[in-house]
Amino acid sequence: DQQVKQNSPSLSVQEGRISILNCDYTNSMFDYFLWYKKYPAEGPTFLISISSIKDKNEDGRFTVFLNKSAKHLSLHIVPSQPGDSAVYFCAARLKNSGGYQKVTFGTGTKLQVIP
């Protein structure tokens, strides 16, 4: 049972346009949501996050939106750049997980930004 779902395995966007990556979750006990970015032959790196008490968080070209009623979050990249081409993982942290971060990951969306 996948509690975090990324239904689009891939996405192609023209350079300069907006990239929108989507993620759905099922568990109401998630209190924090994260996006990680992964280049080939590297480990995932943290990109941006949002607390469940907020609906938007912005960091430069990256904005994450959270719709709790729909259990949906999205990552917007504006403007998209060729260097953004990577696999993006959505992740959700479980509330009260003790002294460590227990997260559930989605399967990832491969973003290709075309110059």
Add this chain to the structure above:
Amino acid sequence: ETGVTQTPRHLVMGMTNKKSLKCEQHLGHNAMYWYKQSAKKPLELMFVYSLEERVENNSVPSRFSPECPNSSHLFLHLHTLQPEDSALYLCASSQDRNIQYFGAGTRLSVL
């Protein structure tokens, strides 16, 4: 460089071999994690060590044996693996419930 180093980067082993994966973090974190990433599947959490004590073991077969001798080092000992264990094994560390930092992973092939 994320501060988390994994060795080896690639490993090919037969089903009767014994090998170990190593992870070292230079971030002063107090929690360390092993994940498995198979093709088209989400990252699967295998083990978590918090303050050098194992706090999660997510139904991982006993042919995988973790070891955390101190807060900076984490090992995954492998023996009598199966071909379906071929995957990317990722190590991560965090300070408490904060952001996890990942290593580059070990690409394991079991023949």
